Amino acid sequence: MGNITLKQVTKHFGETVVIPPLDLSIEDGEFVVFVGPSGCGKSTLLRLIAGLEDVTSGLVEIDGADATTLPPAKRKLAMVFQSYALYPHMSVRKNIAFPLKMADMDPAEITRKVEGAASVLNLTDYMERRPGQLSGGQRQRVAIGRAIVREPEAFLFDEPLSNLDAALRVNMRLEITELHQSLKTTMIYVTHDQVEAMTMADKIVVLQAGNIEQVGSPMELYHKPANVFVGGFIGSPKMNIITGPEAEKLGSHTIGIRPEHTMVSKEQGTWKGKVGVSEHLGSDTFLRVHVEGMDLFTVRAEGDVDLHHGDEVYLTPVMDRLHRFDKDGLAVR
Amino acid sequence: MATAHSKTAARFMISPAVVLLLAWMIVPLAMTIYFSFLRYSLMSPGEETFAGWDNYRYFLTDPAFFSAFTNTIVLVVGVLLITVVLGIALANLLDQPMWGQGIVRILVIAPFFVMPTVSALVWKNMFMDPVNGLFAHAAKALGLQPFEFLTHAPLASIIMIVSWQWLPFATLILLTAMQSLDQEQLEAAEMDGASWWRRFFYIVLPHLSRAITVVVLIQTIFLLSVFAEILVTTNGGPGTASTNITYLVYAQSLLQFDVGGGSAGGIVAVILANIVAIFLMRMIGKNLEA
Numbered sequence: 001m002g003n004i005t006l007k008q009v010t011k012h013f014g015e016t017v018v019i020p021p022l023d024l025s026i027e028d029g030e031f032v033v034f035v036g037p038s039g040c041g042k043s044t045l046l047r048l049i050a051g052l053e054d055v056t057s058g059l060v061e062i063d064g065a066d067a068t069t070l071p072p073a074k075r076k077l078a079m080v081f082q083s084y085a086l087y088p089h090m091s092v093r094k095n096i097a098f099p100l101k102m103a104d105m106d107p108a109e110i111t112r113k114v115e116g117a118a119s120v121l122n123l124t125d126y127m128e129r130r131p132g133q134l135s136g137g138q139r140q141r142v143a144i145g146r147a148i149v150r151e152p153e154a155f156l157f158d159e160p161l162s163n164l165d166a167a168l169r170v171n172m173r174l175e176i177t178e179l180h181q182s183l184k185t186t187m188i189y190v191t192h193d194q195v196e197a198m199t200m201a202d203k204i205v206v207l208q209a210g211n212i213e214q215v216g217s218p219m220e221l222y223h224k225p226a227n228v229f230v231g232g233f234i235g236s237p238k239m240n241i242i243t244g245p246e247a248e249k250l251g252s253h254t255i256g257i258r259p260e261h262t263m264v265s266k267e268q269g270t271w272k273g274k275v276g277v278s279e280h281l282g283s284d285t286f287l288r289v290h291v292e293g294m295d296l297f298t299v300r301a302e303g304d305v306d307l308h309h310g311d312e313v314y315l316t317p318v319m320d321r322l323h324r325f326d327k328d329g330l331a332v333r
Numbered sequence: 334m335a336t337a338h339s340k341t342a343a344r345f346m347i348s349p350a351v352v353l354l355l356a357w358m359i360v361p362l363a364m365t366i367y368f369s370f371l372r373y374s375l376m377s378p379g380e381e382t383f384a385g386w387d388n389y390r391y392f393l394t395d396p397a398f399f400s401a402f403t404n405t406i407v408l409v410v411g412v413l414l415i416t417v418v419l420g421i422a423l424a425n426l427l428d429q430p431m432w433g434q435g436i437v438r439i440l441v442i443a444p445f446f447v448m449p450t451v452s453a454l455v456w457k458n459m460f461m462d463p464v465n466g467l468f469a470h471a472a473k474a475l476g477l478q479p480f481e482f483l484t485h486a487p488l489a490s491i492i493m494i495v496s497w498q499w500l501p502f503a504t505l506i507l508l509t510a511m512q513s514l515d516q517e518q519l520e521a522a523e524m525d526g527a528s529w530w531r532r533f534f535y536i537v538l539p540h541l542s543r544a545i546t547v548v549v550l551i552q553t554i555f556l557l558s559v560f561a562e563i564l565v566t567t568n569g570g571p572g573t574a575s576t577n578i579t580y581l582v583y584a585q586s587l588l589q590f591d592v593g594g595g596s597a598g599g600i601v602a603v604i605l606a607n608i609v610a611i612f613l614m615r616m617i618g619k620n621l622e623a
């Protein structure tokens with residue numbers, strides 16, 4: 001069982017309020033991703049759950065029992081740190097065995113579990129190496145191995161992939177998702193990469209300045225962002241935000257329109273503009289279009305579209321895909 | 334940097350320094366070796382004659398040599414033990430966030446800036462003196478007989494004085510090492526269920542091993558030649574109870590006016606120091622490799 005509930009949790013560092021009162025509940029077996037810009041309090045929130053920081057006020061419940069003052073070791077949670085925090089003077093084997101050894105488990109049992117974790121994570125060939133002699137991806141796997149041998153109630157990941165190169169990141173993303181599907185243990189995953197959030201999560205928690213902006217499944221957040229911030233944060237490239245007279249014409253204070261929901265034409269359309277930078281990715285082309293009275297407008301076009309810098313284009317939004325927001329930035333439905 | 338050309342240039346550039354250092358070392362060493370084979374007394378200068386191995390034979394068979402040898406070992410090992418153990422403890426304390434950290438750290442470093450003669454005299458006269466010393470006063474206040482440190486436990490007293498001087502050095506090196514420990518490792522260990530003591534044993538101590546090695550190596554070099562502290566407190570006595578090899582060499586050549594015997598002792602000391610150095614490097618030098 002690994003459900004975690006935060007009730008009116010706050011965290012202050014001296015005078016600075018990092019987490020204003022916050023409620024959140026995480027169900028057993030869920031893959032929850034915390035996303036948000038740098039410095040918004042994702043790590044702090046994770047560390048509050050882990051018990052590495054004390055809450056200033058509020059309650060943390062794990063498994064329905066109050067865990068607010070429980071020390072980290074007693075919470076039955078395992079954490080994978082951004083820096084991996086492997087023990088540099090111990091071999092891979094000893095690193096993975098460390099939590100079991102600290103639990104004074106029977107040596108034969110330890111060996112069995114460590115071998116098991118190592119074969120799941122393809123680490124069998126590196127067991128006698130030190131962390132310093134491993135590649136980034138291998139270190140990452142050792143850190144995960146050290147977490148899974150404990151069979152925790154929940155896993156906490158703090159930006160575990162941010163030190164890896166792009167290809168490896170995609171790989172590890174799949175491996176972690178697969179791990180979640182086979183273990184079915186609760187996982188809480190912190191990232192500022194919205195692609196990771198969209199692809200891995202059952203539930204995304206979008207944070208800004210310690211506040212929860214929206215909680216929901218990836219598709220909910222994509223289709224029904226609760227406010228301008230979430231609209232702009234989820235989706236890549238970013239949603240175009242239009243304000244002023246052009247937005248008034250469409251009947252709202254602020255209009256959000258995604259690049260993929262805008263049609264491009266050389267002949268006719270709602271807005272006329274000039275192509276600035278065009279990014280040809282092969283499958284798609286992203287055009288940055290300068291439209292009079294608006295910020296730079298991003299649109300997605302076909303991969304082989306024949307448009308280049310300086311060309312004149314017409315843009316037409318798909319009307320039933322518009323996101324309307326009021327003057328406080330909240331979605332109007 | 335690693336081309337053949339740059340290596341040649343580098344060798345050429347450092348050669349003056351190497352030559353100078355070599356001369357600096359070789360000349361006194363050669364003269365000491367030369368003197369050690371002479372019958373050379375300051376009482377009758379100008380009458381030196383060749384003595385063969387006599388000086389060495391006298392020095393090594395002198396019963397004082399054996400006790401000086403053990404005293405040196407006890408002194409070095411004792412001070413190393415005390416400074417490393419207390420140094421780790423102090424570094425741990427100073428690493429905790431506390432009020433007035435800056436001042437406390439400076440205070441801890443302070444003894445290192447006091448000259449050995451001065452600190453030894455302060456200890457001798459203000460603390461250990463059986464009549465006026467603070468320890469004597471404390472003993473009397475408790476109704477006990479004052480303990481005559483320098484008479485009844487001369488070597489232990491000197492170990493204490495020298496430890497007091499070297500503790501700041503050990504603390505400082507160990508503290509910087511402690512501060513370079515990645516906090517996330519400790520947090521990871523904490524989440525893995527390691528108690529404070531086990532975190533110290535499995536994470537902190539291995540992390541400190543290199544710093545401990547540095548402390549042991551550097552201190553050993555200096556502790557083998559402790560002299561001023563002995564000169565101003567016990568004069569090596571009572572008997573030879575607090576004489577180390579350095580002090581014995583001094584006593585031989587300047588108190589007994591026997592330059593030849595003193596030189597032979599000096600050479601013996603050099604050889605012993607080198608044996609210790611090789612031994613240490615073999616034992617703990619591997620900790621220094623990255």
Ligand SMILES: Nc1ncnc2c1ncn2[C@@H]1O[C@H](COP(=O)(O)OP(=O)(O)OP(=O)(O)O)[C@@H](O)[C@H]1O
Pocket residue numbers: 013016018036037038039040041042043044045192
């Ligand atoms: N020990 C601390 N003392 C004071 N302020 C802190 C402390 N730790 C974090 N903060 C502040 O709390 C805020 C949130 O920090 P946190 O590390 O949780 O951000 P984050 O969302 O994880 O950012 P990133 O994506 O860059 O890792 C930041 O503004 C930071 O300056």
Ligand SMILES: [Mg+2]
Pocket residue numbers: 042043044158
């Ligand atoms: Mg962070």
